[in-house]
Amino acid sequence: VPRSIGIDWGTSSLRASLFDGAGRVLETRVRPWGIRSLPAEGFDAALSDLLSGWPLCPTCASGMVGSRQGWHEVPYVDAPANADALIRGLFQVRAANGRDVSIIPGVRDSAGPDVMRGEETQVIGALVQHPELAISSQMILPGTHSKWVDVADGYIVRFTTVMTGEIYALLHEHSILGTATRTTTDASLGEAFDEGVRAARASGNAGVLTRLFSARALMLEGRLDENKVSDYLSGLLIGEEWRSMLASDWLQQDRRPVLIGDERLCARYHRAAALFEIAPPEIIVDAAARGLWHIIARASVDAPPRAATHCESTN
């Protein structure tokens, strides 16, 4: 029986999950309507299409939908923040079709300063899946803006952002390094990626900004195949993320970090970790849906009686 709906609404994608009372996913819908690529009619139209035919029931949304460029700007919750703090910061928006959607707030770390929107929900989801991580853990959420998150006693204690994915995309799509290259499938991920990771590690304290151009020189010399440049670049940049975090005080030798997110992207970080002689991190997938479900379920239990805690049928 459908009991709640979770919406993961980021910059470039939109995914809705329909949950039963035990948190099992009954149906998933994906649309290419990130907040930067909405249909012309905007958020209301996207939501109306996305949830069409699904019952009226408690609905939460996480991600950039709550940013200044989103549907409605929801104030950040300050770190340290746990699930209860996120629930207290829920911000309810009523869509044109009458549905109420509770937007989960992002988290702000004043020490950076740094901000996240969406990853806090994945962290909560990972903690639901692996309660043993709540005491003390370090989580890595690779992506357009990778987040490194320290968790203690169920709280997001501190975090920092590394723009690895965005830099990769920019170099690949717009720079002189990307013009002659094609994206390869992950199936072929191999020596070129490893070579990039090794070059990043070998860059020492200088870092890879001085090594990026080597991709072009290697290609011109025929030592790097044109269609391997993107793997080499990916290795350089993911390697730089590990190098940089090892050089800072973020990656603590006594903790084994976990990777959370897209399985194929996490696999790249996992492979790079091995080349840095870091113990292989565990990979946690589906954390976003799990976190959405947990927050909806807990918010519904805590909510005053008039809030809908059961589903009503809709158009």
Added chain:
Amino acid sequence: VPRSIGIDWGTSSLRASLFDGAGRVLETRVRPWGIRSLPAEGFDAALSDLLSGWPLCPTCASGMVGSRQGWHEVPYVDAPANADALIRGLFQVRAANGRDVSIIPGVRDSAGPDVMRGEETQVIGALVQHPELAISSQMILPGTHSKWVDVADGYIVRFTTVMTGEIYALLHEHSILGTATRTTTDASLGEAFDEGVRAARASGNAGVLTRLFSARALMLEGRLDENKVSDYLSGLLIGEEWRSMLASDWLQQDRRPVLIGDERLCARYHRAAALFEIAPPEIIVDAAARGLWHIIARASVDAPPRAATHCESTN
């Protein structure tokens, strides 16, 4: 009396200088026709327009015009390379209108591997302007692809490329950091730039990839004015270039590097150097035209008699 023509033909711009016998510039013409932004009719048409009315006389071109994507691919000369090596590597192309243009080869450093096209001519020009630099010097040529060049005994001994300018442009034009910002004029270059440089220095061995996102967080918090983000980013990235080169074995404490290139861009590197407590580098401008003239003049003297060493009138 016009005696020779030098053409600086890069990725995004095209500049021709008409020289007299003493190397004085009689006229300069600038067109927006870099090799990536040529008029539809291509190189011949661009050249025909550019040099229209100028006499037929020894003509050299430097830069990406000699690259694989250029007018004609000219093989690199290997480092160590001096002016004579460049002259031996000149590659003559005859344009549709009958003009002969000698393209100056780029230089390749197999140790990187790394490559340059155009900067070698600026280095020669700087050595002509400041012969005392020939014995032993370190030159920095800021740009889309900044080059750090070690010179000894008049030879380009080794060099490396830092893609600072390209990364800045990509972040500014295409990333989440640039979307809400406007470019400021250099006149307003001030605290935001300095703050970026200081953040880069403070990043220590971790480097600025972990700090780039702070520009967004600072902006969201109102601590960084939207129209100052580009200056802050510029400071972060130019600061990273200094940080990185100090962390490597490139920047040698016993040498005072010189800056070669665009005066306003060099001024940013000069300002950043001060924040790193590096002795203020001297700034050398107009090195490209000077290098072109020197190479043409020397090549013409050395050339067999049938080469045109005097000007003939043309269309």
